[in-house]
Amino acid sequence: AIGMKVVYTNRRGPLEDAKGCVYREMDDLLRQSDFISIHIPFDKKSGPLIAGAEFEKIKQGAFLVNTSRGGVVDERALLDALNTGKISGAALDVYENEPDYNMELASHPKVSCTPHIGAYTWEAQRRVGEEVVLELDKFFNLRR
Numbered sequence: 048a049i050g051m052k053v054v055y056t057n058r059r060g061p062l063e064d065a066k067g068c069v070y071r072e073m074d075d076l077l078r079q080s081d082f083i084s085i086h087i088p089f090d091k092k093s094g095p096l097i098a099g100a101e102f103e104k105i106k107q108g109a110f111l112v113n114t115s116r117g118g119v120v121d122e123r124a125l126l127d128a129l130n131t132g133k134i135s136g137a138a139l140d141v142y143e144n145e146p147d148y149n150m151e152l153a154s155h156p157k158v159s160c161t162p163h164i165g166a167y168t169w170e171a172q173r174r175v176g177e178e179v180v181l182e183l184d185k186f187f188n189l190r191r
Contacts, residue, residue, distance in 0.1 A: 054080060077104040082112065089116035097121065102128040108135045117141040122149050129157050140164065 053068040054076055061070035071079065083105070087096060097111070098121035105111075111134055113120050122143050128134045136157040142148040153160050 051082070073101075074104055077101055078106055080106060080109055082110045084112040085115045085119055087115050087119060089118040091118070095119060095121040095124075097124070099124040099127070102133055105134060107133065110135055111137045112139075113137070114140040117143040117145055122152055126152055126155070129155055 054071050055062075055065060055068050056071055056073045056076045062068075077083070083097075085096065096119045097113075102124050105128070111120070111125070119141075120139075120143075125134075125137060126149075129137065134157075136159070137155075138159045139152070140161045142152075148160070152158055
């Protein structure tokens with residue numbers, strides 16, 4: 048956590064095994080956090096997790112990181128928050144309309160974008176390879 052106090056929220060409440068992390072309700076997390084990193088699947092029925100109302104609650108000058116799913120953050124509301132100075136910056140690896148992306152957002156001076164490659168680290172790809180081998184092993188052992 049690079050010396051940071053880690054605060055999290057969870058739709059189901061506090062986790063038993065969140066070692067060293069502090070649970071907060073979403074509104075409190077938004078108001079208190081300097082960096083907000085989102086790790087949640089997108090639910091079309093619920094819509095964006097972070098939209099206009101949430102940006103209003105976010106601590107002035109916070110940074111937003113989204114490597115989960117594009118629809119989780121309302122890109123128009125994000126642009127508004129960036130342009131008004133509500134948030135200081137954003138790092139994005141996912142976009143609302145992939146493979147297309149919002150050019151205004153991608154070229155914004157306070158935004159760092161990557162082309163949905165968050166999982167393409169050496170370590171992540173090694174784990175993928177290990178999982179593939181395990182699944183193949185299970186498959187062929189069941190067929191014997």
